[in-house]
Amino acid sequence: MTYFFFLKFIHIIGATVILGTGAGIAFFMLMAHLSRDVAFIARTASLAVLADFIFTATAVVAQPVTGYLLVREMGMSLAEAWIVASLALYAVAGIFWLPVVWMQIKMRAIATAAVSAGAPLPATYHRLFRLWFAFGFPGFGSVLLIVWLMIAKPMSFS
Secondary structure, eight states, rough: OHHHHHHHHHHHHHHHHHHHHHHHHHHHHHHHHHHTTTHHHHHHEEEEEHHIIIIIIIHHHHHHHHHHHHHHTTTTTTTSHHHHHHHHHHHHHHHHHHHHHHHHHHHHHHHHHHHHHTTTOOOOHHHHHHHHHHHHHHHHHHHHHHHHHHOOOOOOOO
């Protein structure tokens, strides 16, 4: 296995992990929310936070490192249009992902407290969930566009 192949493999795995973990967390959080079962919501939010820290955060760190090393190995410039667009979209994804993680932590705390008190979820949880849901579209959409750019590598956008 060559160094280039290894980097490319790790980079593709990282993109897959970001997409897969993001889609999985979104699905399970939505299903838990729709169940209206406070204990289920609390458990699901706990697992979502854990998955984001173990899988997503690891891949989020690996992606720019392997991406930079791949660009260098291929003798390309970071100023190429598709790379600049990918980096901009990566920043957009991060701008939406970081608050989503914070929201998941808050929703987990709110749901856990509601379970302990034997109470329903307060309005604060529902507001956070709606915001969490809305933030998922630009965050996840940015990642999808980055994957397209990685595959297509368009020379320009004109």
